[in-house]
Amino acid sequence: MMKQRWLCAFIALIAGCGIGVMPAAAQSSHENRVTVWAPSMSVGGPRFHEQTLRMVVHASTGGSALRIQLSNLRGDRPLRVGGVSIAAQSHGAGAVAHSLRNVTVSQATSFSIPAGQEVFSDPIPMSINAGQNVLVSLYLPQGTSPATWHSDAFETTYASASGSGNQVMELDGSSYVETSTSWYYLAGLDVLSKVRGTVVAFGDSITDGTSTPTSTYQRWPDYLARRLADDHYPLGVVDAGIGGNRVLSDSPNKAQGISAIKRFAHDALHPPGVHSVILMEGINDIGNDAGLNGAPLTAQALIDGYRHIIKQAHHAGVRIIGATMLPDKGSGYYSEAHEAIRQSCNQWIRSSAAFDGVVDFDQAVQDPADPAALRASYDSSDHLHPNAAGMQAMANAIDLQLLKK
Numbered sequence: 001m002m003k004q005r006w007l008c009a010f011i012a013l014i015a016g017c018g019i020g021v022m023p024a025a026a027q028s029s030h031e032n033r034v035t036v037w038a039p040s041m042s043v044g045g046p047r048f049h050e051q052t053l054r055m056v057v058h059a060s061t062g063g064s065a066l067r068i069q070l071s072n073l074r075g076d077r078p079l080r081v082g083g084v085s086i087a088a089q090s091h092g093a094g095a096v097a098h099s100l101r102n103v104t105v106s107q108a109t110s111f112s113i114p115a116g117q118e119v120f121s122d123p124i125p126m127s128i129n130a131g132q133n134v135l136v137s138l139y140l141p142q143g144t145s146p147a148t149w150h151s152d153a154f155e156t157t158y159a160s161a162s163g164s165g166n167q168v169m170e171l172d173g174s175s176y177v178e179t180s181t182s183w184y185y186l187a188g189l190d191v192l193s194k195v196r197g198t199v200v201a202f203g204d205s206i207t208d209g210t211s212t213p214t215s216t217y218q219r220w221p222d223y224l225a226r227r228l229a230d231d232h233y234p235l236g237v238v239d240a241g242i243g244g245n246r247v248l249s250d251s252p253n254k255a256q257g258i259s260a261i262k263r264f265a266h267d268a269l270h271p272p273g274v275h276s277v278i279l280m281e282g283i284n285d286i287g288n289d290a291g292l293n294g295a296p297l298t299a300q301a302l303i304d305g306y307r308h309i310i311k312q313a314h315h316a317g318v319r320i321i322g323a324t325m326l327p328d329k330g331s332g333y334y335s336e337a338h339e340a341i342r343q344s345c346n347q348w349i350r351s352s353a354a355f356d357g358v359v360d361f362d363q364a365v366q367d368p369a370d371p372a373a374l375r376a377s378y379d380s381s382d383h384l385h386p387n388a389a390g391m392q393a394m395a396n397a398i399d400l401q402l403l404k405k
Helices: 002-014 220-230 260-269 283-287 299-315 336-351 361-365 388-396
Strands: 032-037 051-058 063-071 079-081 083-091 111-113 118-120 124-128 133-140 157-159 178-180 186-193 198-203 236-241 274-280 319-323 357-359 370-374
Touching: 032 063, 032 198, 051 186, 063 083, 063 133, 079 133, 083 124, 111 118, 133 186, 186 236, 198 220, 198 260, 220 236, 220 388, 260 274, 260 299, 274 299, 283 299, 283 336, 299 319, 299 336, 361 388
Parallel strands: 032 236, 198 236, 198 274, 274 319, 319 357
Antiparallel strands: 032 186, 051 133, 051 157, 063 118, 063 124, 063 186, 079 111, 083 133, 157 178
16 A cells, blocks of 8 residues: 555656656546547658657647557558657657656567558556647668658658667657658557547548648647537547548559548548547549549549448448538639539538538638638638638537537
């Protein structure tokens, strides 16, 4: 008993900065494992050699007993990992003092991930708060094949120079002399939490955050997470958008991912604690006239793709909410024929009752004087992607009651 009291006192002493140690004995039996961050991954990232990557993760909700997911899903040979750490972010690549923790997988600090596979870390005795940033550092001691990555992170990633060795436990971040705006091999963060589960925002570049400033968390899923927290009904919210992604066919640009109907089960239904999915995708199919097997696109083909995705969600026992596609008049995607397909699909989303609920993003951001176009105050200037105000309008259009069922 005395030993247990001493341990609790020690934990209370060192906890701070929103991140702390939490023993297994302190975890509530009513807690669930929920995903708080999980970007979708694709093939064809850069190669690395004997260097350390330090990546920023923005948690959508808080919890304890953290686990990270590392992915070699798109790799063509085993990935050797020589060390992993996690810490609270201070500034840039710098970590908060005393927050650095070694991360293990099956109790090992170094390990290999086979090609086409993913691994979860052992639970890390730490707690984090909603909206907090943590740094995950990954040492790659050997030359890699093209990385499994998320190209458009709209977040800064730091890397040490090639040949610089293992820097995962460096506190001040001075060895991280290179930067990019992609995530590599890091595919998820989950926690133990009393929240009910995780909402997956599934889509393309609009969901991914194109035209939002780096490190500002102004994507519509970010705004949704904050709305839920303000409503005292926090849920994990993860962004499974990939810029350029299509519903029916793989993009010729490999960074834009395999089709939604192929990746949905992994990216939307695989993360721990998935409660519901909000689906908005199809504008890249329309804009590229990309039907199945090279055929011209029809509204019915796209609707059939939605039905296929809905069936996958329901088979897994997950609620799926359909969201209408945004207006795009003035963009390179727009034509009268393309607009007819968008309108037909949007009307089906609204009226078919095939989804478990509907969010009318189209209505929320359209120009009242010209409904085929984005409202000027919501337009990032390319007439396709909303700016931060538009992203917030999208999040505000979601009836939170849809996520409380």
